[in-house]
Amino acid sequence: MRSLAEINDKISRKHAVVLTVEELKARVVEVGITQTAKEVDVVTTGTFEPMESSGAIINLGHTDPPIKIRRCWLDGVPAYSGFGAVDLYLGATQAAEAADGEESRLSVSEPKTQIVKGGGHVIADLIAGKTVQLRAVGQVTDCYPRANFETTISRETINQFYLFNPRNLYQNFIVGVNGGDRPLFTYLGPLQPRLGNAVYSNPGAISPLFNDPDLQLIGIGTRIFLGGGVGYIAWEGTQHFPLQKRLPNQTPIGPAATLALIGDAKQMNPQWVRGCYFKSYGPSLMLGVGVPLPVLTEAVVANCAVQDRDLVAPIVDFSIPRRVRPTFGLVSYAQLKSGRMAIDGKSVRVAPLASIALSRQVARELKQWIEAGTFTLTEPVAPIPQERSFLPQDRWTEF
Template identity: 75%
Template sequence: MRTISEINDKICQKKAIVWTVEELKVRVQDIGVSQAFKEVDVICTGTFEPMESSGAMLNLGHTDPPIKIRQCWIDGIPAYAGFGAVDLYLGATATVDYGANDKMSDLENRQGNRPERGGGHVIEDLIAGKPVPLRALGQVTDCYPRASFETTITRKTINQFYLYNPRNLYQNFIVGVNGGDRPLYTYLGPLQPRLGNAVYSNPGAIAPLFNDPDLEVIGIGTRIFLGGGIGYIAWEGTQHFPLQKRLPNRTPIGPAATLALIGDAKQMSPRWVRGCYFLNYGPSLMLGVGVPLPVLTEKVIEHCAIRDEEIVAPVVDFAIPRRVRPTFGLVSYGQLKSGRMTIEGKTVRVAPLASLARSREVAQELKKWIEAGEFMLTEPVSSLPSDRSFMPQDLWGSQISLE
């Protein structure tokens, strides 16, 4: 066994051996698990995919006279103001509020607010150093007498600007298809009728949580690559469901564990934090996340050696407008990445929602940081829970016991 402290000592001396998870998978085929364990210290995983349960905390600093912000729009996008006087949360999927924001600055008019622009695009602009207009309405009190405020902000003119993402890095997800007779516009993008196409989200065997299926070497406090800067695992993510059914190799057969992530957006790069838009569905945020896995035991190598042919996802029919939709069974990521799959005898085109090329780049960038001694590993302060169930809201109109 190794310890994270021992690995960090090697990182400080720039002697740590670091492989991307793809490099590991190739090397294991040649030299085996035991020899790979002897050779490598850290394995770098990465993904670049839409993560709509994301957002940014901002602190503007106090105005003179002070204002207690109760409503706020940043570049026409509403930001939540139910915190302290000048604390705001901008959600990645928030959209232009035309009714409440009938007064727009010249900068807003020049940029042109469009329905496809959302909070993720504003976050990207702020990270890129661009100026964005802000309009706020206040609750007048004795200590906060100002009723309204307009300005232009950049990342340099506000105090705190950090991402806090309640749900990122699904351990696995679904494959979306449409068995109906009209196009559907979904969070996976457009799905063509009569099984005209299929879309999958997770990048498969290179994804971070597939390579630590039981969350044994990461936890709360683990340092990660987040949006081109340093981030941390802050908590379990919303809809965290580690009790999902699993294959003998411990990988889940559908959506399972998730993570809540946090990191300083002032360090980040718009290359790795990108606003995006799904036709007739809404805006989201493409985010690059890299997770280093310390090679503490041979078991870490065994888990990271998993191949796309050995992990699966459920094929879900979005034509049925219910929480629990019918499926066409399970399909391997090896099949998905071939670009074609067969459903009930029909060949269906398949495309990834994640950028596989950018996912590889995230892992490679993280590897460079560690090899250069610029990124140290952290010991988790607590394990992530392994016993969370998933509770739906199906009790509409029924009596709920409070006992």
């Protein structure tokens, strides 16, 4: 129907017709796939959810005399320093340490509520323009004679500061429940015993990769909305599993494709990058990501027309401490979003981990960028692999 070059030309002239994925779904119901495909040039998708496999690359710049950093803390959070002399990688889930090596606390809202500060909070603080305390220990060499260094840094006083996230944008995920007899504290948040609640993380039909099930519209080099700035798809994500079983509409029935993302954190907006903490589990990072999908053919619209009732996720029992846990079958996202579902005849309350409202807002903001002519689309330089298996670690030694 149209090429990416034609779409970009319309964007540059501010003539492109852009709909959020929810607007497109509504338009398809109104006029059908064929007519919608004729009318629309770009569809915007979005999500705002915890993405713990995230982190930041930071280059501090050299001190005088120079230091070869081998241990480093940012506001008490350890950063990895085992590569360049003043290069750091700060993981979103790394917890802060106090002087005695124990975890330090971000705040205490109640006597029994302890919140651990982590890498996600430090990343969010830097993006927000705040100062961060740095403490470094060096390996003394002839070219790097300095043994230690302390200072404060901000995003304005460091050279490079960019997010490089090994695994974001899961193409579907799981629903967590707890069939045991005690509360469990998980990466989905607290799960109450005896099926007291259920939590799901993917925002469903508005989620980016559900609307491009075969990853035909994106690839390495695709420009995206990342944390309120411009980012790119850098590679397949860790635990990328495109061979997941799929429904006839080609959407996966559980965790499937993932993406590695990269973007300049100095250009990001603190509204879309927020540190968070999961009780008795640890710190993480809430991140807004939006992906534009060019309407090149009618098939693009047909894929984007998928509804929550057409998508399912597995209900997984976290009370069994194994890699492969028992499930209570599949549930549709329409049922999940109703707030309740039935498990073995019991009505269970359900809540999303992703913010549905902010996911919609990501898609709307990306739409505004494209309509304003400030964000054009990119041709991928290589596709995301579609034949990747998932390899577990079954050989282990107990210490």
